[in-house]
Amino acid sequence: MKKMFICGNWKMNTDRRSAIALAEALKSSPSASHAVETGACPPFVYLSEVAEMLSGSDVSMGGQNMYFEPEGAFTGEVSAAMLLDVGCRYVILGHSERRHVMGEGDDLVNRKVRAACAAGLLPILCVGELLEEREAGQTEAVVERHISRGLEGVSREDAGEVVIAYEPVWAIGTGKTATPGQANEVHLFIRDLLGRIYDSDTAAKIRIQYGGSVKPDNALELMSQSEVDGALVGGASLKADAFEGIIAAAAEACG
Numbered sequence: 001m002k003k004m005f006i007c008g009n010w011k012m013n014t015d016r017r018s019a020i021a022l023a024e025a026l027k028s029s030p031s032a033s034h035a036v037e038t039g040a041c042p043p044f045v046y047l048s049e050v051a052e053m054l055s056g057s058d059v060s061m062g063g064q065n066m067y068f069e070p071e072g073a074f075t076g077e078v079s080a081a082m083l084l085d086v087g088c089r090y091v092i093l094g095h096s097e098r099r100h101v102m103g104e105g106d107d108l109v110n111r112k113v114r115a116a117c118a119a120g121l122l123p124i125l126c127v128g129e130l131l132e133e134r135e136a137g138q139t140e141a142v143v144e145r146h147i148s149r150g151l152e153g154v155s156r157e158d159a160g161e162v163v164i165a166y167e168p169v170w171a172i173g174t175g176k177t178a179t180p181g182q183a184n185e186v187h188l189f190i191r192d193l194l195g196r197i198y199d200s201d202t203a204a205k206i207r208i209q210y211g212g213s214v215k216p217d218n219a220l221e222l223m224s225q226s227e228v229d230g231a232l233v234g235g236a237s238l239k240a241d242a243f244e245g246i247i248a249a250a251a252e253a254c255g
């Protein structure tokens with residue numbers, strides 16, 4: 001059975017002490033179960049300490065970004081091998097803040113996705129439209145471009161391991177959530193697109209998370225949608241009890 005995947009994206013938050021405390025709280029989540037996989041993506045500098053705290057638990061860890069080259073003179077960057085070396089299983093790629101604040105384009109995101117797959121690190125490929133794109137009726141076109149360009153050159157086998165996070169940019173950190181119906185409609189479109197790019201078995205295997213102001217009080221309805229396989233959670237992942245509430249909702253949705 002495909003497991004729900006609830007992953008926290010801590011972004012540029014926490015300090016050493018609070019990152020370790022958050023990992024400790026996450027480790028003892030009573031709601032994480034065989035049906036719900038949980039993960040955390042702390043800032044790079046705390047990865048090792050968070051990994052140490054999470055060791056022996058079922059909570060997986062991811063990086064928030066990486067560079068596609070394996071090593072060399074790339075000041076300020078980290079490689080897939082480095083993330084694996086400190087215990088990461090995942091890496092978030094193409095997050096809207098990388099695309100719209102740091103200016104990353106589809107080509108760069110694609111190189112990173114391919115490098116992560118080649119290294120054995122599982123990409124969480126983020127896709128989603130801006131508010132003006134939604135209002136202009138371009139949601140599907142934008143999501144299609146992010147996915148088809150992002151997965152260019154990725155084999156069917158590797159694609160089955162990729163996680164897609166649909167995060168409408170207008171819902172990230174704004175308190176505005178897509179309605180469960182709006183989310184599922186785009187997830188259905190993504191599932192169909194993945195079927196066209198690969199095949200329906202591969203499309204069915206790929207987990208599609210929803211992200212954008214997911215909170216304990218809206219998580220159950222979102223996670224109960226047919227094509228929603230989990231959540232990428234920003235703000236609410238920084239509070240252990242709120243994150244636990246989302247994990248509990250996912251467990252209820254699939255239980």
Ligand code: PGA
Nearest residue numbers: 172173212213233234235
């Ligand atoms: P948010 O962030 O939950 O704070 O809206 C989600 C994300 O950016 O992944």
